[in-house]
Amino acid sequence: MKILIAEDDFTSRLLLQELLKSYGSCHVAVNGKEAVMATEAALEAGDPYDLICLDIMMPEMDGRAALQEMRRREEARGILSSWGSKIVMTTALDDGENIFASFYDLCDGYLIKPIEKAKLLETMGTLGFIPSAA
Numbered sequence: 001m002k003i004l005i006a007e008d009d010f011t012s013r014l015l016l017q018e019l020l021k022s023y024g025s026c027h028v029a030v031n032g033k034e035a036v037m038a039t040e041a042a043l044e045a046g047d048p049y050d051l052i053c054l055d056i057m058m059p060e061m062d063g064r065a066a067l068q069e070m071r072r073r074e075e076a077r078g079i080l081s082s083w084g085s086k087i088v089m090t091t092a093l094d095d096g097e098n099i100f101a102s103f104y105d106l107c108d109g110y111l112i113k114p115i116e117k118a119k120l121l122e123t124m125g126t127l128g129f130i131p132s133a134a
Contacts, residue, residue, distance in 0.1 A: 001050045001129060002042070003027065006035035006066065007090065008058045012113060016053050016090065019117055023129065024050065032061030036069045039085065043077060049085045051129065054107070056091040056098060063089060064098075067105045081106040086127045090115055 001024030007013040008030050017026050027049075029035040035054060042048045052070070056063035067087055074084040088109035089102045099110050109123045125132035 004049045004052045007055045031058045032066030052087045
């Protein structure tokens with residue numbers, strides 16, 4: 001599995017890398033703009049990311065804007081969001097407005113920080129990356 005972790009906070013980025021490294025190769029971006037550039041390069045190379053963990057509050061471009069741009073670029077290539085990268089918002093924002101807006105923008109999951117391993121694995125199971133515990 002090819003994974004992109006888009007997170008500006010070093011500790012959160014390191015935690016996600018530790019939790020995900022046994023499932024695939026982890027690449028990092030420290031802001032939304034870098035994340036969009038990384039996903040574009042992966043699409044152009046014909047090797048898109050399987051999983052993208054995307055923080056909302058980041059410099060340069062926030063995670064919601066990055067999500068919208070990622071989905072727009074997939075769509076421009078004829079890739080529907082259901083067949084594109086699985087994008088999970090990983091954020092401290094736990095209000096209904098951000099959660100609803102993120103799903104409206106076609107994210108596939110939403111995890112609230114601090115990220116708990118069990119919740120991350122449950123989400124990965126729901127997305128079909130690992131066998132589901134249910």
